[in-house]
Amino acid sequence: MAVDLHVHSNVSDGVYSPRELVLMAKAKGLKAFALTDHDSVQGVPSALSAGDEVGVYVIPGVELSTDIEDAEVHILGFYIDMSSTCLHEVLATLKERRRERTAKILHHLKALGIDIPLDYVLTLGKEGFTGRSQIFKAMVNLGFARPEKRYGDFEKYLGKKGLAYVEHHGLSPKEAVRFIRDSGGAPVLAHPGTHIPHGFIDELIDFGLEGIEAYHPTHSNETTRKWLEFAKSRNLIVTGGSDFHGGNPADAPGLGSLPVPDSTVICLTQRWLEIQAV
Numbered sequence: 168m169a170v171d172l173h174v175h176s177n178v179s180d181g182v183y184s185p186r187e188l189v190l191m192a193k194a195k196g197l198k199a200f201a202l203t204d205h206d207s208v209q210g211v212p213s214a215l216s217a218g219d220e221v222g223v224y225v226i227p228g229v230e231l232s233t234d235i236e237d238a239e240v241h242i243l244g245f246y247i248d249m250s251s252t253c254l255h256e257v258l259a260t261l262k263e264r265r266r267e268r269t270a271k272i273l274h275h276l277k278a279l280g281i282d283i284p285l286d287y288v289l290t291l292g293k294e295g296f297t298g299r300s301q302i303f304k305a306m307v308n309l310g311f312a313r314p315e316k317r318y319g320d321f322e323k324y325l326g327k328k329g330l331a332y333v334e335h336h337g338l339s340p341k342e343a344v345r346f347i348r349d350s351g352g353a354p355v356l357a358h359p360g361t362h363i364p365h366g367f368i369d370e371l372i373d374f375g376l377e378g379i380e381a382y383h384p385t386h387s388n389e390t391t392r393k394w395l396e397f398a399k400s401r402n403l404i405v406t407g408g409s410d411f412h413g414g415n416p417a418d419a420p421g422l423g424s425l426p427v428p429d430s431t432v433i434c435l436t437q438r439w440l441e442i443q444a445v
């Protein structure tokens with residue numbers, strides 16, 4: 168049995184629908200998984216009902232994209248309250264901001280001789296969801312980039328230090344943490360890697376951060392061990408997941424393929440209940 172607390176569907180930039188993911192989770196014998204689409208909870212209702220149907224415990228989640236000077240900071244929110252009106256208002260604004268950001272990135276690309284119509288990029292995401300994943304897909308489809316990671320075309324143009332990079336216009340990391348708390352959820356710092364300073368995380372803890380995603384495919388065993396220790400020292404919960412998007416199996420591990428302890432789900436659920444009670 169296994170769990171996976173970081174999964175993307177075609178509501179953001181994954182390949183499979185929320186329902187398909189639940190069926191895949193069932194077939195793989197997963198006990199629990201969290202749907203964590205970028206800046207969207209649109210897939211949560213269908214994942215929850217499919218989970219009920221086939222007997223997979225589905226945790227409603229989201230992954231918010233934010234920036235600091237030298238790094239991208241992603242904040243996961245687990246057990247967000249789907250009836251919160253503030254939740255849907257803020258996510259609608261983020262969807263609009265993503266569209267504006269895509270337009271700016273396309274503008275930069277055009278100056279580099281890469282001319283891609285916004286309308287085309289918007290057809291590549293479900294119901295107008297847009298981001299670098301759809302922009303890169305458009306670049307590949309129109310012959311401006313090669314999809315294989317080894318060529319580095321994504322990083323060259325769209326990476327944080329890339330030629331056409333534009334920061335996310337949404338929330339700051341602190342606002343994202345606060346927003347998850349205000350939406351009834353438990354905020355967790357996603358895949359901190361090796362670039363996020365401890366002092367910055369301490370500031371997020373003051374704003375209500377409850378956990379660290381220690382298990383992630385981009386983390387070495389050593390990095391995971393360091394974050395497990397850090398979490399212990401700050402009384403944070405620990406989560407983990409495959410960050411499965413579907414697509415090329417050579418590029419990323421499959422759904423449920425990371426050895427994330429089942430106890431993470433119990434600790435997460437306990438912590439969520441505790442923060443609900445105060």
Ligand code: AMP
Binds near residue numbers: 298412
């Ligand atoms: P955004 O949400 O607009 O910041 O775009 C980030 C998304 O781009 C990630 O969640 C991935 O789905 C995708 N992405 C990141 N790095 C790469 C890469 N090297 N190749 C293809 N897609 C990528």
Ligand code: FE
Binds near residue numbers: 180300412
């Ligand atoms: Fe993604």
Ligand code: FE
Binds near residue numbers: 230241357358
């Ligand atoms: Fe992420």
Ligand code: ZN
Binds near residue numbers: 173175230410
């Ligand atoms: Zn993710």
